[in-house]
Amino acid sequence: MKSWDDMRIFLATARGESLSAAGRQLKMDPATVGRRIARLEEDFGTPLFAKSPQGYALTEAGTRLLGHAEEAEQAMQEAQETVAGRTEGIAGQIRIGAPDGCANYLLPQVCARIADANPDLEVQIVALPRVVNLSKREVDMAVGVSAPTAGRLTVQKICDYKLHLAASRRYVRSHGLPETLEDLRAHRLVGYIPDMIFDKELDYLDNLGVARIPLASNSASVQLRWVAAGAGIGVLHDFAMQAAGRVLRVLPVTISLTRSFYLIRHADDRRLERLNRFARALVDGMREEVARLEGLT
Secondary structure, eight states: OOOHHHHHHHHHHHHHSSHHHHHHHHTOOHHHHHHHHHHHHHHHTSOSEEEETTEEEEOHHHHHHHHHHHHHHHHHHHHHHHHHTOOSSOOEEEEEEEOHHHHHHTHHHHHHHHHHHOTTEEEEEEEOSSOOOTTTTSOSEEEESSOOOSSSEEEEEEEEEEEEEEEEHHHHHHHOOOOSTGGGGGSOEEEOOGGGOOSGGGOTGGGGTOOOOSEEOSOHHHHHHHHHTTSOEEEEEGGGHHHHOSEEEESTTTOOEEEEEEEEEEGGGGGOHHHHHHHHHHHHHHHHHHHHHHHHO
């Protein structure tokens, strides 16, 4: 019978797809991880990984083992909660992934308040300009701007949020304020790099018929800084406009966008009460913070 430690090393290698990635997660030397994997494969009598210069990919046998290893992981997490006997509060480390607009302008204050109420909690925010991979356990849960339809996931709508075109007062003084959509063509626009938009819900300017974006970034935070610096006109989250300083909405009646945030979790994690508590606090906190910040805009 294989130990939980064996399964932990196997899972880290399967998810990281390399010995170095597994070593970083486990705080182990990659060579040690490699020896443990080799010994595990010897015990099973079959290769669990196909090794190549590109990394470690699961073999058919490794794929079959993955489900059992994840069940063992879930059982260990449930056992830890049961033994701890914690009936209130949240403890331990929780990692949440989110698009960078949410990660920069909403999650810090929301998670800080949750941490204030739970001194034994460690929160890690992963801000990525792409969809976070929950199946590889990059994070414990994720905030998304669209609801996934595949995979063993649970999805909860958090709230709607609004976005508008905005420009700094400095930009308006130098270039004027467009009064129609047609006027926008004479202005320098700020937006996403078209071929790096990872979710169709973020493709704001394409819906406005904008063909050219002179100032583009895959980061909502970079776009906000450009607008704040007077470099051009861009679509900003209403909840982030306070962070941009002295900005004005542009064509607010003509162009008003509404999008939604969703909380995405592993289906099996619904049995873990500490994650359930954190999820409830996160959803409530985000709803309150979006309403507060949009009310100030």
